[in-house]
Amino acid sequence: xxxxxxxxxxxxxxxxxxxxxxxxxxxxxxxxxxxxxxxxxxxxxxxxxxxxxxxxxxxxxxxxxxxxxxxxxxxxxxxxxxxxxxxxxxxxxxxxxxxxxxxxxxxxxxxxxxxxxxxxxxxxxxxxxxxxxxxxxxxxxxxxxxxxxxxxxxxxxxxxxxxxxxxxxxxxxxxxxxxxxxxxxxxxxxxxxxxxxxxxxxxxxxxxxxxxxxxxxxxxxxxxxxxxxxxxxxxxxxxxxxxxxxxxxxxxxxxxxxxxxxxxxxxxxxxxxxxxxxxxxxxxxxxxxxxxxxxxxxxxxxxxxxxxxxxxxxxxxxxxxxxxxxxxxxxxxxxxxxxxxxxxxxxxxxxxxxxxxxxxxxxxxxxxxx
Numbered sequence: 001x002x003x004x005x006x007x008x009x010x011x012x013x014x015x016x017x018x019x020x021x022x023x024x025x026x027x028x029x030x031x032x033x034x035x036x037x038x039x040x041x042x043x044x045x046x047x048x049x050x051x052x053x054x055x056x057x058x059x060x061x062x063x064x065x066x067x068x069x070x071x072x073x074x075x076x077x078x079x080x081x082x083x084x085x086x087x088x089x090x091x092x093x094x095x096x097x098x099x100x101x102x103x104x105x106x107x108x109x110x111x112x113x114x115x116x117x118x119x120x121x122x123x124x125x126x127x128x129x130x131x132x133x134x135x136x137x138x139x140x141x142x143x144x145x146x147x148x149x150x151x152x153x154x155x156x157x158x159x160x161x162x163x164x165x166x167x168x169x170x171x172x173x174x175x176x177x178x179x180x181x182x183x184x185x186x187x188x189x190x191x192x193x194x195x196x197x198x199x200x201x202x203x204x205x206x207x208x209x210x211x212x213x214x215x216x217x218x219x220x221x222x223x224x225x226x227x228x229x230x231x232x233x234x235x236x237x238x239x240x241x242x243x244x245x246x247x248x249x250x251x252x253x254x255x256x257x258x259x260x261x262x263x264x265x266x267x268x269x270x271x272x273x274x275x276x277x278x279x280x281x282x283x284x285x286x287x288x289x290x291x292x293x294x295x296x297x298x299x300x301x302x303x304x305x306x307x308x309x310x311x312x313x314x315x316x317x318x319x320x321x322x323x324x325x326x327x328x329x330x331x332x333x334x335x336x337x338x339x340x341x342x343x344x345x346x347x348x349x350x351x352x353x354x355x356x357x358x359x360x361x362x363x364x365x366x367x368x369x370x
């Protein structure tokens with residue numbers, strides 16, 4: 001049995017009496033406009049255009065120094081000036097650097113903040129974001145990693161302008177992102193029309209082929225891995241600002257239960273914490289599990305990261321790298337983020353797997369010798 005990799009249709013677990021993801025989202029966003037869009041890239045394009053149409057003076061985007069390229073690409077497509085604020089190697093934000101850069105042009109700045117791995121934000125960061133909002137700055141909260149938490153955005157009196165959640169990282173959907181307008185703004189630029197493309201076709205076929213492989217042993221891994229890669233390439237080259245979430249993904253969100261997903265992810269994270277406490281050379285980046293956290297995965301830091309990644313692949317364990325830094329983030333200016341990017345590896349601990357699977361993964365890690 002393989003562990004990790006993209007979700008497939010075999011991973012859909014019906015709610016069976018517990019609340020569905022869509023029902024929970026409806027409750028969270030009650031009274032607030034919500035856009036159901038095709039991807040995180042679409043959501044960023046859509047957010048920027050709606051802020052501009054709503055009269056915002058934003059001219060530049062201020063993003064964390066530790067991020068993936070897909071957060072930058074929508075701004076590049078629109079020709080928006082981007083700048084970065086410092087994120088340290090433990091994923092904490094240099095709030096002094098954030099505020100200094102934001103206040104340099106507060107009315108013209110959109111600050112993007114990213115929740116890392118589904119864990120609560122620091123009090124210092126929330127205070128800084130509240131002050132940015134108070135002075136008239138715009139804030140987008142990317143809750144992609146915390147999309148499964150009871151409340152994906154911060155639990156404070158301060159609220160960002162909007163919250164963006166890409167759902168493919170956490171749920172077995174073909175496509176999908178959610179944009180919740182927390183400030184109550186009604187988006188002027190939106191669409192209810194799904195624009196099905198090569199991305200959707202490749203993703204759906206890959207998910208079907210992986211389902212046949214993991215459930216019944218038909219086919220081979222190479223074919224669906226290639227299709228998933230082709231889907232990502234298609235999305236990189238052709239995402240629009242108004243494409244809606246596909247009907248297939250909307251249907252899945254109405255059926256997949258959320259409570260069991262939360263419980264299993266937390267249980268598996270705890271098991272890995274216990275198993276890896278004695279694993280020399282592999283260190284948990286996050287060493288405790290707060291009550292309100294629902295982990296995206298189990299991030300570790302290790303020297304010779306790529307060697308460990310290949311070791312795990314040999315045993316059918318597909319860990320993720322979150323992330324290789326984009327070239328737009330210079331290493332000499334952000335050495336802490338660069339240090340982490342060379343060493344981080346995210347072990348899967350999601351709802352597909354048992355505690356025995358976590359123990360098996362830990363045994364493979366403990367056997368590793370660089």
